[in-house]
Amino acid sequence: MNRQNHAKRWPVTFALATALMCSCGLPRCAVGEESPKGTAAPKPSKELPLAGEVFSVQNHTAFLIRPGPGAVSHETPWVWYAPTLPGLPGPEERWMFEQFTKTGLAVAGIDVGESYGSPKGRALYTAFYKELVVKRGLSKTPCLLVRSRGGLMLYNWAVEHAASVACVAGIYPVCNLSSYPGIQNACGAYGLTAGQLQAKLAEHNPIDRLAPLAKAQVPLYHIHGDSDTVVPLEKNSGEVALRYRQLGGVMTLNVIKGQGHNMWPGWFQCQELVDFVIAQAHKGPPGKAAADSGK
Numbered sequence: 001m002n003r004q005n006h007a008k009r010w011p012v013t014f015a016l017a018t019a020l021m022c023s024c025g026l027p028r029c030a031v032g033e034e035s036p037k038g039t040a041a042p043k044p045s046k047e048l049p050l051a052g053e054v055f056s057v058q059n060h061t062a063f064l065i066r067p068g069p070g071a072v073s074h075e076t077p078w079v080w081y082a083p084t085l086p087g088l089p090g091p092e093e094r095w096m097f098e099q100f101t102k103t104g105l106a107v108a109g110i111d112v113g114e115s116y117g118s119p120k121g122r123a124l125y126t127a128f129y130k131e132l133v134v135k136r137g138l139s140k141t142p143c144l145l146v147r148s149r150g151g152l153m154l155y156n157w158a159v160e161h162a163a164s165v166a167c168v169a170g171i172y173p174v175c176n177l178s179s180y181p182g183i184q185n186a187c188g189a190y191g192l193t194a195g196q197l198q199a200k201l202a203e204h205n206p207i208d209r210l211a212p213l214a215k216a217q218v219p220l221y222h223i224h225g226d227s228d229t230v231v232p233l234e235k236n237s238g239e240v241a242l243r244y245r246q247l248g249g250v251m252t253l254n255v256i257k258g259q260g261h262n263m264w265p266g267w268f269q270c271q272e273l274v275d276f277v278i279a280q281a282h283k284g285p286p287g288k289a290a291a292d293s294g295k
Contacts, residue, residue, distance in 0.1 A: 049094035050101065057128045062110040064136065067101045076106050077166075077281040078132070080142040082150030084109030092268040096145075099274045105143075105281050108132055116149070116177065116186040117156035117204060125157040129164065141166040141285045143277045146173045148231065148261070149180070155206035162216035167280035170222040171267050172231050175206040179235040207239050214249030217286040221252045221276045223267065225259030252276070 044061040046054045052065035063084065067076065079100050081089055089097070089109065097107050110128040115121025132138040143166045144154045151173025158165045174180045178201070187197040190204065202208040213220075224237040233255065241253040254272060280286075 049089055050097050057131050060111055065107040067104045067106055074137055075139045077139045078106035078142045079145050081109040081145045082154045084111045095269050103278050116189045117152035118189045122157045143281045144168045147171045149174045151175045159209040159212050162212040165218050167219045169273050169277050172224045172261055174231050175236045175240050177205045180231050210244050211247055214247035219250045223254040223270055225256045227258055227260040230261040
């Protein structure tokens with residue numbers, strides 16, 4: 001594991017950390033909820049860190065920030081951000097998004113509600129993916145950028161569509177339902193009781209579903225603090241790293257000493273993470289370089 005020291009600690013109480021998690025999306029609506037029949041869906045609106053288009057996919061608010069002039073107009077490489085909840089992506093993501101768009105990458109996301117990676121949320125993600133790839137000309141292999149609970153959402157989609165993923169980059173991502181939000185809190189989004197979700201946990205828990213990504217040679221990069229009490233390192237990114245490497249996958253885990261689940265600017269201005277995403281986006285589908293070298 002890579003370790004990076006920081007002279008200044010940013011201590012965060014559990015209450016504050018929990019509030020920060022809530023800023024990444026309080027439970028607010030049922031996944032897949034649509035407007036009543038006979039009523040027109042309201043025009044979607046959303047504040048974005050950079051200028052972009054806001055539109056709807058199956059009555060769910062989505063956004064697309066295209067790269068600047070000179071970028072490829074066909075099969076544009078792109079970064080898929082989650083969670084796209086009210087207030088997210090926020091101003092803290094502006095620096096990252098600027099780096100992406102300057103190098104020809106689009107950035108996009110869709111609000112699927114508080115899905116915790118449920119099948120309904122995954123189905124909405126598939127509809128969104130088709131909208132961007134088929135109708136809007138974006139690449140078939142996006143780079144996934146997951147922040148906090150966005151890990152549950154996009155990892156559960158990614159393992160079912162491994163051939164359609166260029167890479168996964170995570171900022172203190174949730175990868176273990178048992179760790180956060182807990183089975184009791186997540187079961188409602190799945191339409192199951194806590195007992196039913198526990199019995200089927202291996203079918204829905206990202207840490208148990210990594211094999212397809214490893215087989216497809218999808219590279220992973222996580223940055224996570226060793227003082228995170230909301231999304232503990234060892235139960236989430238640490239467990240992913242252990243299992244993914246055992247499966248033969250390649251993962252970089254950047255552990256930040258003394259940092260927790262907070263708004264420290266270093267999470268959102270990590271040059272190593274940005275460079276990883278940009279490199280993978282322009283490399284093409286995972287395994288392509290190895291296949292080309294064998295020609």
